[in-house]
Amino acid sequence: xxxxxxxxxxxxxxxxxxxxxxxxxxxxxxxxxxxxxxxxxxxxxxxxxxxxxxxxxxxxxxxxxxxxxxxxxxxxxxxxxxxxxxxxxxxxxxxxxxxxxxxxxxxxxxxxxxxxxxxxxxxxxxxxxxxxxxxxxxxxxxxxxxxxxxxxxxxxxxxxxxxxxxxxxxxxxxxxxxxxxxxxxxxxxxxxxxxxxxxxx
Amino acid sequence: xxxxxxxxxxxxxxxxxxxxxxxxxxxxxxxxxxxxxxxxxxxxxxxxxxxxxxxxxxxxxxxxxxxxxxxxxxxxxxxxxxxxxxxxxxxxxxxxxxxxxxxxxxxxxxxxxxxxxxxxxxxxxxxxxxxxxxxxxxxxxxxxxxxxxxxxxxxxxxxxxxxxxxxxxxxxxxxxxxxxxxxxxxxxxxxxxxxxxxxxxxxxxxxxxxxxxxxxxxxxxxxxxxxxxxxxxxxxxxxxxxxxxxxxxxxxxxxxxxxxxxxxxxxxxxxxxxxxxxxxxxxxxxxxxxxxxxxxxxxxxxxxxxxxxxxxxxxxxxxxxxxxxxxxxxxxxxxxxxxxxxxxxxxxxxxxxxxxxxxxxxxxxxxxxxxxxxxxxxxxxxxxxxxxxxxxxxxxxxxxxxxxxxxxxxxxxxxxxxxxxxxxxxxxxxxxxxxxxxxxxxxxxxxxx
Numbered sequence: 001x002x003x004x005x006x007x008x009x010x011x012x013x014x015x016x017x018x019x020x021x022x023x024x025x026x027x028x029x030x031x032x033x034x035x036x037x038x039x040x041x042x043x044x045x046x047x048x049x050x051x052x053x054x055x056x057x058x059x060x061x062x063x064x065x066x067x068x069x070x071x072x073x074x075x076x077x078x079x080x081x082x083x084x085x086x087x088x089x090x091x092x093x094x095x096x097x098x099x100x101x102x103x104x105x106x107x108x109x110x111x112x113x114x115x116x117x118x119x120x121x122x123x124x125x126x127x128x129x130x131x132x133x134x135x136x137x138x139x140x141x142x143x144x145x146x147x148x149x150x151x152x153x154x155x156x157x158x159x160x161x162x163x164x165x166x167x168x169x170x171x172x173x174x175x176x177x178x179x180x181x182x183x184x185x186x187x188x189x190x191x192x193x194x195x196x197x198x199x200x201x
Numbered sequence: 202x203x204x205x206x207x208x209x210x211x212x213x214x215x216x217x218x219x220x221x222x223x224x225x226x227x228x229x230x231x232x233x234x235x236x237x238x239x240x241x242x243x244x245x246x247x248x249x250x251x252x253x254x255x256x257x258x259x260x261x262x263x264x265x266x267x268x269x270x271x272x273x274x275x276x277x278x279x280x281x282x283x284x285x286x287x288x289x290x291x292x293x294x295x296x297x298x299x300x301x302x303x304x305x306x307x308x309x310x311x312x313x314x315x316x317x318x319x320x321x322x323x324x325x326x327x328x329x330x331x332x333x334x335x336x337x338x339x340x341x342x343x344x345x346x347x348x349x350x351x352x353x354x355x356x357x358x359x360x361x362x363x364x365x366x367x368x369x370x371x372x373x374x375x376x377x378x379x380x381x382x383x384x385x386x387x388x389x390x391x392x393x394x395x396x397x398x399x400x401x402x403x404x405x406x407x408x409x410x411x412x413x414x415x416x417x418x419x420x421x422x423x424x425x426x427x428x429x430x431x432x433x434x435x436x437x438x439x440x441x442x443x444x445x446x447x448x449x450x451x452x453x454x455x456x457x458x459x460x461x462x463x464x465x466x467x468x469x470x471x472x473x474x475x476x477x478x479x480x481x482x483x484x485x486x487x488x489x490x491x492x493x494x495x496x497x498x499x500x501x502x503x504x505x506x507x508x509x510x511x512x513x514x515x516x517x518x519x520x521x522x523x524x525x526x527x528x529x530x531x532x533x534x535x536x537x538x539x540x541x542x543x544x545x546x547x548x549x550x551x552x553x554x555x556x557x558x559x560x561x562x563x564x565x566x567x568x569x570x571x572x573x574x575x576x577x578x579x580x581x582x583x584x585x586x587x588x589x590x591x592x593x594x595x596x597x598x599x600x601x602x603x604x605x606x607x608x609x610x611x612x613x614x615x616x617x618x619x620x621x622x623x624x625x626x627x628x629x630x631x632x633x634x635x636x637x638x639x640x641x642x643x644x645x646x647x648x649x650x
Contacts, residue, residue, distance in 0.1 A: 024382045026422055029404075034404040035386075039387070074388050075389065075560075076346045093550060093553045093557075094466055097550075098648070099647040103648055130560050131309075133311045135463065135465035145349035153648060153649070175232050177470065177474050178225065180470055180472060
């Protein structure tokens, strides 16, 4: 893949940020800055191109191949551009038991793209991901950095409608378990200690 | 308390949350609006344990207290925490590190996430105490990349704590100085393995390291390092606050204190429940989670890597502690219980688990890369596509047996053990699928309104 050589450097005007990232690690640990620098690029550009890989390699005094090796190891870095809304569907067991496979089929149908693809207009991309740690509120969709939990059919349709309009709805935060005050079994009241959160908010 | 113990006799330990002596500690403020702020934390007794440790105790006394409490690592392996801390090489004036493993990735586990989102100061306080005990000079909090809200809130909490003098130079006026650097992962289950996590932190591909040397001798950047799970560290806060005897008064012979159990799958109230060690699966599943919403046939006791049990009284009534689970051929793991309904084809469920480990295999060693990464998922695909035979089931068992115990790190066994357990308890479902070309259970729509 050939890239134009006159790309504006990403970190040129971010020297202060780069210095701050490097300062988090000891001198012998300069390479530790690779992951935070990759995150910074991806946050702005939605993926990490080869030219950014070369820039990072230069900053941490290593080769582009080494940085590429790190980039390609981790599943949440992207080597190709993703959509404005990167829809990640958790497919692991607890989500599958709550309909993740059916939700995936629905999203494929609705968005016209499959796992790993980005829509032609760059609005949506779809990725099947492994457990994102929201098993108690399955099934879960992660759109960019935001979790949408207990996404039943209705919520999924509602979420898609909003995203199509270019809006990210506020997530309905749910935690289940001990924080589910309203459905708390009465038999457990005696376990509430003074100052305990139950019964508050 | 109605039944006061007789003079000299040790009171019976608390092994049920129904025990009136039991109180929620670690999970007390999760779910409370604003609990992630320093003001809230301090007005609810926050940082008093750190103050006590730093101003009234020596580092050795802190380690002794943690040892006496019986606390064992909450990440899954269950190694005694105080003992682990005592392995750190003596201070030599050079850097030494504490690393908090917040790369929570075991399917069925989601306890650390809510601590970081709703009560990050509790974790910071635990890190301060642990660092003091081990003379750590600095620390890294490695949080999985997906937990963005937890990252933001914990990062903000670290800044609040620094401004208030709980982090940085001369904490609480003592000569102890210490700080926390947050480092975001990027989606790699293998980082739960502590040496892989250190490689990741060092800007390498997250492959595990050969042990020895153990991290306590040569870890991060070759310096002494201890890696602890989030809720191991939050447990320490309460041990220091309330004393080792309080912690030790809960649980069973080999498992002390409270633990955050998680429950998912078809039950009425999924979520995280803090319970004393030794509470039974039945208490968690029925009394707290409200019972199954579909007819169950099995449950996974402690995260996807722990071998499942069939839905039988003898297993439901087992105390959730390290020893009992080990004795019964499984593990306590992270305490992430997953209920599997009858209508879910067990081969399909295990394919889901196998696919996860296949995706997460780091590629370092051959048994895992080839066996877990390629052979197992393909054999499951063949069976599920209706193209398998009984010989394939035998081959699956043989492949699993050849991988187990032969891989570089525990990831491969984490995949193999649940596969073998499913073959042990639900062999007839494999046979049915292999013989008939279709699953015994036909339900194919699990998505609710």
